Amino acid sequence: xxxxxxxxxxxxxxxxxxxGLGSQIAIALxxxxxxxxxxxxxxxxxxxxxxxLQKTGTKTLALKCDVTNHQDIKNVLSETMKVFGTVDILVxxxxxxxxxPSLELPEDKWDKVMNVNLKGVFLFSQEAGxxxxxxxxxxxxxxxxxxGFGGTxxxxxxxxxxxxxxxxxxxxxxxxxxxxxxxxxxxNAIAPGFFPTKMTQEILKGSQSILxxxxxxxxxxxxxxxxAAIFLxxxxxxxxxxxxxxxxxxxxxxx
Numbered sequence: 001x002x003x004x005x006x007x008x009x010x011x012x013x014x015x016x017x018x019x020g021l022g023s024q025i026a027i028a029l030x031x032x033x034x035x036x037x038x039x040x041x042x043x044x045x046x047x048x049x050x051x052x053l054q055k056t057g058t059k060t061l062a063l064k065c066d067v068t069n070h071q072d073i074k075n076v077l078s079e080t081m082k083v084f085g086t087v088d089i090l091v092x093x094x095x096x097x098x099x100x101p102s103l104e105l106p107e108d109k110w111d112k113v114m115n116v117n118l119k120g121v122f123l124f125s126q127e128a129g130x131x132x133x134x135x136x137x138x139x140x141x142x143x144x145x146x147x148g149f150g151g152t153x154x155x156x157x158x159x160x161x162x163x164x165x166x167x168x169x170x171x172x173x174x175x176x177x178x179x180x181x182x183x184x185x186x187x188n189a190i191a192p193g194f195f196p197t198k199m200t201q202e203i204l205k206g207s208q209s210i211l212x213x214x215x216x217x218x219x220x221x222x223x224x225x226x227x228a229a230i231f232l233x234x235x236x237x238x239x240x241x242x243x244x245x246x247x248x249x250x251x252x253x254x255x
Contacts, residue, residue, distance in 0.1 A: 004236040008033035011084040012233065013076065015067055015124060016094035018045025020197035021143060021225060025091055028226035029233055030058040035084050039065035039076045040094060059084070067094045067120030070127075077127050086135060089233045090128040092121040092142045092169075097162040099203070101154065110161045117165035118172070125176060129185060137184035140176070141232045144169045144191040146248045156210060157203060166191075170244050177242030186241040188232045193248025195220035216249030 012029045016022040017038035030036050030053050038046035043064040050060035061083050065072040080087055096116045098109040125140055132138030147157060148166030157163070170189055177187035194211075196204055196219055204210060204219070211217065228245050231237050246252050 010088040011035040012089035013037040014091040022093035025229045035059040039063040068115040113161035140187040142189040144189040174242040
């Protein structure tokens, strides 16, 4: 049974994989045997994480990439193919947010969030998808969020651009899954709840009120996304596509 989750000889690209949730997912895929390519604008973070993974015997590659820049994305795919010869798994993890009252959110901040969180997912999926079609299959995993399912009170989360972008990522995931299913490419998303990261530290300052919304009475930890990531990246999920896998301690299960 464990062979279904084995990622040996597979190559995974994780955007924004040098820190936060991306690094947690990269570690999980490496532990399952995959070669790991980390890319983001923060090349030092990617290099540092690659160094850590290499100590465990993982083959890695760190590349600088702005996910809103189409040429950067093409370069990542090209370099990955040169080094590893295959792109089996893409994790679209890079993301950003902006806290602001909805009626005061600057237009340029809306555009920034949409470009990183949505356009970047589209562009990377498009380029990786082309490679996967030629290879005869692959896995695309988009990182969404429970905030994408609906509205949040401004006292809890005043992040309308982020929430909107993650809702769009879910619909994009479902539609691309249908489009690519005949090519043996499974497209799914993970919708995390509240996980302490650099991006969420400002939001989680009022952690008691937020924690009160979580039935499990705790935030996600460094291990809570590992199983979901390995499942969606492996042969265990070959007949699962267009699915939004929620990992939130019960938040969305509440009435």
